[in-house]
Amino acid sequence: MKFVKRNPLLALVNDFLIDSPLPANITYFWNTGSLLGVILVIQILTGVILAMHYTPNTLYAFASVEHIMRDVNYGWLLRYLHANGASFFFIVVYLHIGRGLYFGSYRPPRLILWIVGVFIYIAMMATAFLGYVLPWGQMSFWGATVITNFFSVIPWLGQDIIHFLWGGFSVDHPTLNRFFSFHYLLPFILAALVIIHLLGLHQNGSTNPLSVRGDYLRFHPYFISKDLVGFVWLFIFLAILVFFMPNYLGHPDNYIPANPLVTPHHIVPEWYFLPFYAILRAIPNKTLGVIAMFGSLLILLALPWFTRLRLSGNTPMMKVLFWIFVANFFILMWLGGEPIHSPYTEISQVCTFIYFAYFVVLMIMG
The missing domain is CATH 1.20.810.10 (Cytochrome Bc1 Complex; Chain C)
Structure with a gap:
């Protein structure tokens, strides 16, 4: 064991895979x-x-x-x-x-x-x-x-x-x-x-x-x-x-x-891109749609800067909001594979608002 800790490479492996406290x-x-x-x-x-x-x-x-x-x-x-x-x-x-x-x-x-x-x-x-x-x-x-x-x-x-x-x-x-x-x-x-x-x-x-x-x-x-x-x-x-x-x-x-x-009748990306594709299509303006789509990813980067409080745990209200967010994410995934017409467009717009609103609430409530 002493040899493992003296060797630089083995010591690194030991720190990560053996003695690392969790x-x-x-x-x-x-x-x-x-x-x-x-x-x-x-x-x-x-x-x-x-x-x-x-x-x-x-x-x-x-x-x-x-x-x-x-x-x-x-x-x-x-x-x-x-x-x-x-x-x-x-x-x-x-x-x-x-x-x-x-x-x-x-x-x-x-x-x-x-x-x-x-x-x-x-x-x-x-x-x-x-x-x-x-x-x-x-x-x-x-x-x-x-x-x-x-x-x-x-x-x-x-x-x-x-x-x-x-x-x-x-x-x-x-x-x-x-x-x-x-x-x-x-x-x-x-x-x-x-x-x-x-x-x-x-x-x-x-x-x-x-x-x-x-x-x-x-x-x-x-x-x-x-x-x-x-x-x-x-x-x-x-x-x-x-x-x-x-x-x-x-x-x-x-x-x-x-x-x-x-041209295929209905162009859709792979399933894991569908929620963001739905956000893109929810906004009629191409420029705003692309901004919203990339913003839906980049907003994750903003979370640590706006949530500075060290909370001891999740409040019941935040847990409920999280599961609403998860359900909304799956609905966006379904909408991303549907045609671009009513009522899917209107539902996509509502779900896009809920998606961004969740992160705004996280930032406000810390």
Whole structure:
């Protein structure tokens, strides 16, 4: 044991995975961080192997994905693990963020920890969007066209940014090449942000359901065994989806090769983007809609600056408001997949107001 503590690398591992003190009363909702780490490793490993067989060319991209599925040994397994792993990444990260909001993990002294976590979330969304374009199906092409056009609302520089992303004057071969490069690069930036996030967590420690100081236990063996239970359930649910319902969370139009001359009847993003897509569509003005959509993410960064009080726990009223927010989030997710007409537009506007109102209340009540 003395040798472990003398060696710089082993001492670091010991501090994080063995002797790290954690509150004795934390629940399984605190397992989400370790689950996200496991999913990130799965995504990077499967992504690197898939990249060995993928061709970032508009003429061959769709065929190369089919080649992976049909000809590469266990290529179907790698692709389904990667695609459904992205969905599980967002399922667990929404649980992680929800737990942070419910128990006030954004409050001081965890300001840096929360801010880095929000940047991780934004980097995740960018990575997922870039990856969705790579199969070069109908939804991939038209999703890239719609999303990149959002930058046109930026004064003076908007069109130049779009042309840089496209590599020309439309979504084409240079666009796919650039998106593939960014999609390959961002996960490693994401991993670096995760390390910074863990350092911040180690410095300030974890919160607990009561938000008060109490008994602490070593990470090993008490919490490693608890994390292992979460890993088993993660692999069970992921296996069910991969082996029995691999396309359940995807869109059937993405199995049609991209065709710039045929617009899909209803363009929708992946399910984890639907709440923010609903916020975008709730506002008739394009510029205000884009601002509201990005504001719905960036408002998370503002929470630590406006909530300076160290509360001992959540009040009953704040708990009720939180569950209203959760229900509203799911309604926005449903609305994001519906057509743009009445009554969905009006409901989206009400739900958008509730979404932002929740964060305003958090800031006012501290």
